[in-house]
Amino acid sequence: MAALATAFSTPIRAEGDLARGAQAARTCMACHSFAPGRHMTGPSLAGVWRRRAGSADGFARYSDALKRSGLVWDKWNLDAWLKSPAALVPGNAMGFPGIAEPRTRADLVAYLEAVSTGRVTVPDRGLPNPKELDAASRVTAIRYCGDAYRVTTADRKTHTFWEFNLRFKTDGSVDGPPAGKPVLIGAGMQGDRAAVVFARPEEILTFIQRQCP
Ligand code: HEC
Incomplete structure (x- = not known):
């Protein structure tokens, strides 16, 4: 934890704080992993930044709604998705109500970008192998x-x-x-x-x- 605190003590992006983002991402980890190819209830979030929605290799349970959405996961679309998945993509399959607090979403989006682009590495807390x-x-x-x-x-x-x-x-x-x-x-x-x-x-x-x- 000490190393994490040091690494995250300065927010890299003005919009979001990585330490708070990592904390907020815990609620996602019940369904997502950041390990490439490790799909759980939801697709692996490795490399999600700038990826076309519904296109993670090897995840076969995407809803048609998400696959057909035509979205690309940039910071605006991620923010809208995390605010209300159902409003952005009606009929999607993510069983998650959304996060009302804009600050928490900004922290999460910053964290998703940092993890996705390899600036921050996450220990994989997925299923035991x-x-x-x-x-x-x-x-x-x-x-x-x-x-x-x-x-x-x-x-x-x-x-x-x-x-x-x-x-x-x-x-x-x-x-x-x-x-x-x-x-x-x-x-x-x-x-x-x-x-x-x-x-x-x-x-x-x-x-x-x-x-x-
Ligand atoms: C209850 C399980 C669950 C939780 C909790 C959850 N997700 Fe998801 N997530 C899913 C599922 C299932 C999908 C696929 C949705 C679809 O196909 O319609 C998904 C899709 C996504 C996608 C789109 C990925 C892609 O490849 O297009 C992103 C981004 C995402 N989730 C981020 C998050 C974040 C960030 C959190 C935490 C704030 C979170 N999710 C919490 C189950 C979950």
């Missing part, structure tokens, strides 16, 4: 009995979850787990909830065995 997870996360067996799943990991531990608290997800991207090697995510955090991430949906049923202890 399943390929880098350790034995404690590599799932070797999933057994279903009664109302519970028992998930065994490569460190030979078995974690028991009430069936309603275990999610099954897929991640077919390059960041996803290798085929046939699902990973357990989040088991250590709250304890009673977690997700098993598979490379492909077909793997889910073949992996789960009905078996009681």
Whole structure:
């Protein structure tokens, strides 16, 4: 944080303050990453500055409304988008109400430009990369009995979850787990909830065995 504070102590653009912009961008990170190609609910915002709306490589879930908008993301269009996405592009798919405060929008736009043009780098706080997870996360067996799943990991531990608290997800991207090697995510955090991430949906049923202890 000390380094960040120093780097941002002087606003680079008169219109927006980068430190405040970085702070405001936290609300965006629930749906966006700044890592190139890392798409989440929303497209990666890497390189968004001066890009045509709806054109990030590899993001397949743009609304027709945004793709057909003809907008280019300059500071005016970004400001209008962040003020009210629905007013600028009716029918778009960004589930975000907008930011009323002009100052906060200016900070965010300055930050988007700085990140996009590489003047500021952001640590990627996207999803954990399943390929880098350790034995404690590599799932070797999933057994279903009664109302519970028992998930065994490569460190030979078995974690028991009430069936309603275990999610099954897929991640077919390059960041996803290798085929046939699902990973357990989040088991250590709250304890009673977690997700098993598979490379492909077909793997889910073949992996789960009905078996009681
Ligand atoms: C709830 C999820 C969500 C949040 C929060 C969110 N976005 Fe988005 N964003 C999306 C989605 C989904 C799209 C694609 C919209 C479409 O296709 O209509 C999008 C699109 C965009 C685009 C257009 C990108 C392109 O490639 O054309 C920009 C710019 C953007 N968001 C910036 C932001 C910023 C800045 C914030 C924070 C203030 C933010 N978003 C918050 C989901 C979100």
